[in-house]
Amino acid sequence: YAQIWRVQVGRIPLYLLDANVPQNPPHLREITSQPYPDDRRQRLIQEMLLGIGGMRALRKLGIDPTIVHMNEGHSAFAGLERIRVLREEQELTFDEALLLVMASNVFTTHTSVPAGIDLFDPGLIERFFSPYLPSLGITLEALLGLGRRDPKNQSEPFCMNILAQKLSGNINAVSRLHRKISQRLWHDLWPRIPEEDVPINYVTNGVHVPSWVSQEMAETYTRYLGPNWSEDPDNVRLWNRAMEIPDEELWGVHERRRGRLVAFCRRRLRDQLLRRGAPTKEVEMATEVLNPDALTIVWARRMVTYKRPLLIFRDLDRLARILDNPERPVQIIMAGKAHPNDLEGKRLIKEIISIIKEDPFRQHVVFIEDYDMDVARYLVQGADIWLNTPRRPDEACGTSGMKAVFNGALHFSTLDGWWDEAFNPRVGWAIGRGEVYKDHEYQDDVESHAFYTLMENEIIPLFYKRGPDGIPREWVAKMKAAMKELGPLYNTNFMIQRYMEDYYLRAHSYLKDLTAEGKEGIEELAAWYRRVSKEWKGLKVVKVEQESPPELEVGDQLKVRALVDLGTLRPEDVRVDLYYGPLDPFGKMKRREIHPMELMGKEGELYVFAASLPCSESGRFAYYCRVTPHHRRLIPTHYSLGLLVTWG
Template sequence: MTGAQARPARREWSGEIGGRRRPLAESRGRQYALSARQGGEYAPLLRSGEGPARKEAIVIPAHKYTVIPRIPDRLKELLRIGMNLWWTWDPEAIDLFRRLDPKRLLWERCYANPIRMLGLVSQERLVELTTDEGFLAHLERVGAKLSSYMERPAWFAQAHAGSGLRVAYFCAEFGIVEGLRLYSGGLGILAGDHLKSASDLGIPMVAVGLLYRRGYFRQYLNADGWQQEQYPEADYYTLPLTLEQRPDGSPMAVEVEFPGRKVQAQVWRAQVGRVPLYLLDTDIETNRPEDRAITGYLYGGDRDLRVRQEILLGVGGVRALEALGVEPTVCHINEGHPAFLCLERIRRVMVQHGVSVAAAREMVAASNIFTTHTSVAAGIDVFAPELMERYFAPYYAQLGLSREAFLGLGRQNPADPNEPFSMAVLAIRLSGATNGVSALHGRVARRMWSGLWPGVPVEDLPITSITNGVHVRGWLSHDMAGLFDAYLGPRWISHPADQSVWERVEQIPEAELWRTHERRRERLVAFARRRLRVQLEQRGAPPAEQELAEEVLDPKALTIGFARRFATYKRATLLFRDPERLARILGDPQRPVQIIYAGKAHPADQEGKDFIRQVVHFARRPEFRQRIVFLEDYDIKVGRYLYQGVDVWLNTPRRPLEASGTSGMKATANGAINMSVLDGWWDEAYDGTNGWVIGRGEEYEDAGYHDQVESQAIYQMLEGEVVPMFYTRGRDGLPREWIRRMKSAMRSLSPVFSAYRMVKEYTERLYVPAGQRWHSLGANGLERARALATWKERVRTHWRAAAVRSVEADMVAPLEVGTTRPVRAEVGLGSLSPEDVTVALYAGPLTAEGEIISATVSEMKVEGSPRAGAYLYAGTVQGQTTGLHGFRVRILPAHEDLGNPLAMNCITWG
């Protein structure tokens, strides 16, 4: 018999769904969830109950073969369209696949997976469609549209022709469509939108991730409202995935070295418009069971499994691109998870070009971009030195580094032997550019990582920001898209970041906009009722209680949406600080208000799970039963219904812990109005007319007091402004003031907080410059990279001699605005020369503590010849604003190939 050897699996019972116990498997001393329908062995279970004695089960090996749909020739185009995820943001393509099922039910049951759907549609139906001229015309139209999309020149080809840019976008998760469960939340959804917009813009990009057999969990709640997790197994052969092959037709595989063994990973491709997404998969028979589990779960397992996942993503990802013949000029590292790619890129450059680790580091770091997506230290992966030693000891010699020098790459203080290895620190140290994902997050990130640049003012740290955006077309309802087509014209699709296009929102008749929005709210309520009934059925609720699901929510009532990851800092229970007051607001018979909640807590986050339980228990109270609903298993599908149907999008993070947030952006494009704390993107988005703000951007040390203040602010805003505005109607039944605010939000926010703008900004500010530096430093056998590395070593060796010996400036008399005053400084450089440094005046307003803020920097020039080993530098201080000001003289390294001089950690003040 061929195939895997028979392997015994123990089975136990735990977790209730619909009143039935579900089987679980336990293997190798760990617990694994096993669906009664599917089986499996790789789902770590975090909660188990008592049940019957274990029963033995035998896994019988099988001969493998693949079954594919038998598609008539006239319908073959369906496969081409279905295998390119471009269809996920083309409404006409989605409608095409919906038409395969006359009852229009199969599409949602397949989780919007056209490949799976083609396998489930009966052969008789497929044959019937070959004679349906309307369907065939629809198919031809969509196929032609896809071909045109793939072939026509896009923005990048016109703006940066001949740049030689090739970006590799690395991320641990990707959220593109609900049927491809490779995401857990905002990071993955953002990555999906990034790829879609990169495709629209024609950015030469590939993406790299992991293909998780069980992905992130499916959520259900037990009778007491506690979150439970399921991990259904994905069938890759019924997904829009292609297994990459060698020229001989065998599956392509890459190897990654682990202690005492080599782990193989095959490579799958998901085509996202013009962008190929390559996904590594270790669940193959040549690997040990513990290594097959590397790509079992997103964010599952212990630290050992996590480090193996990140080695596979970073090191294996670079090797996969090499095997595919893809040579990126820029690597975009999203969060710290893929940061090991920096080490592998350095090793490869050393081997290919025979250069030192220093020269290779210059070339690689110049072409790496690191985006941090979190404001919470707990969101950063760190590994114990012993764990790093286990997996990376061979790398020390390959890179020519000592153990401490290697581990120092991931430490804020390289001299501290006890400090763990931080993936974010590694990424920052080995990247030429680092950015946060909103203006506020950029400031927070500079504070978080200030220890990496001692002596540098926090506001000057080399961490910038590019605010997130969303792929508007992919989240917009068909109804709203139809309005935009009619009144905004086609440029809202081709140029979604063009402000002039969105000014035309004012041309949409108020009645049409409001009726469109009301239809979406009605659909949301209908969806919520169906979903709630299924939840009750699965929980085994009595029939009478199930029937009550048809009575919850009111399709005409003011509807608030709150859906996100249930991390405690997002404060999902903030509205329940005063239940009686909330009940009065929601229960007003003349002006009813309702709230729809959805979201998942991380399986290990017990506090987050308790927040869900609290929400569920409040929703069951008689005064809230018809006004508050919690929808289980929050995913792209649930999110889309909410964004498209709510009136108000509520966001209550504890400032400044929200890095950006994008759900409110999606809701805005669909006509919802944001009510949010001034955190993340909303801190720069709110203008006084396009939504509501909770508080004024305060930050509190007392969390309880903070919650009390802001919960009261929400109640007051609902009672005094939001609810009255919604229910104040004209004779035609239209809430005109509300509609004006809707339009203001859509007009001012949609073009700015667009992924089209975001990716364009990454390209102009980071990708293209990084690609140019890759080519420049790598030319002529890395001639300039070698020279830069040598220069840096010399400057660091002699930097201690750089000093400001004296400063001359007459600042006794006040300086008038608009005038200048000369400053001279005597600067000692030792064996360095003026060509090695920049000497500048650093001037600005002074705080009460004597700190210079909002500084302006003006370069000083050398005057005359050196005297007594020192140079005389001259410059001027300019009076720009009134008040108490100060200046200092700053010395930094200078070189034509140096990226950010602050990154060298050589800075002298005087």
């Protein structure tokens, strides 16, 4: 049993499931008491409640969504529940219901790190899902196969992310770089196509600007961007007006927020020391820590190894010289939490505290405990520099820096997550140039050196380059440039618009076409897919011929034809493409283009397909003939398009 809580978040109702009800025995009442438990049994029950229970809760509330968006693999069982309902209510086979669910499921993967992906022992799946299998109409082996890279590998654990991808026809990552990492991570689900063709696109995360912008900054935006700026934050013309904010006014707002951040940190630090029973003298010193006029750098996020909070402490002498400069003072505020069972995360916090409690760091570096949304607001609203140090490419997106930018902070980060696509020298700074190292120690040395060098040679001089009025005009110009260029792109309005146009509406349109004739369209597609899957092994590309000379000039036509043995398949069952592109010095395609080949007729038992395209640039090129299944109702990202592929 579970009870449903409704939270009204602005105009949006948020429904929460709670297992702490009298009808449940004690061990089940605890299911929703803690997220991410180590107990795999409890974790599996949580995800059953989220996916299966979540869909049943919506039905109880009279909500029957056309499109279901599953975020991360935790919710993947929702797809199975949708299949069960379709089988029960529309009397579909599992294969038919699967096609319908795939057409209307959107799945977003949020992690770049394999350790962040839920895996379950097959025995645990068998124990909890055996009673559920008859309603799905499949065997245990078939269910386990849906959660495996290799369905035939009996020892492979059951992966929730794989299940979600196999139940979804629309898959995306959460940044441009994360898309590439996800394509690499999940390439073996589509093993017969190149990595860059894996059908995972991306929608970069964004932040809800009104939730994070300070009251003073919001009032400034109202004056210069217009009274409706918060309703239209993805409007490019609106953010162009940021350039019209007077330097004096923008800098004044920012300095006041920095002063409030310093006051907040002093209060929190004093409370932390009192809780620990620190000596009176040490508690009194907390009221003088930090400088409200100093360049303030903030590092705040989850304490995990790949985020590298210790990177800035690799050369303590050099860091001390940067911080302890009476003419150009610099200070660092750190905050973060480790998972209760993450011993390495706790070690990182302990090491940071051991460093900063000693001179000369104790007056210039503080660590704020109990990091939460309230703490985060003070930090993003008062920082001059928002520092992020993840080891590329482990940060899927990261949004804390976006929140800071809307408050006038400048972002300083390795080229990972969102910063890989957002960075340019006008809006912030980058540590490194996007290199990836096998030797992590060497990488940390190189990138910590880059951090110190940029601080010494660019960031600190720019911040303290003041005119007679004390305003750092060039720094303020950079703040405005960041607002103007990043503002329209990294907010939730723009993000939701991308989801709506690229995923929800397309999926809805496809689903509408698939069900236009009731069950007939689904039954016909499922029967076609079974036939093509069975007969595909008889297909062969016998020969690919270039009808034009081997060397061509720009403007000439490249003419290629392919002889294809379709076996028992029909021409309308397949799509034949010319897959071509320029080569790099190592003989690998730098990019690829896909040009359809037309059916020209038959030569004996072989079908002839041909293509002609103009040569628009010079260099070495390669091309292939690619044959894939084709049906007007087949989902373009169906995983069969990575399995049923023949090349020539």
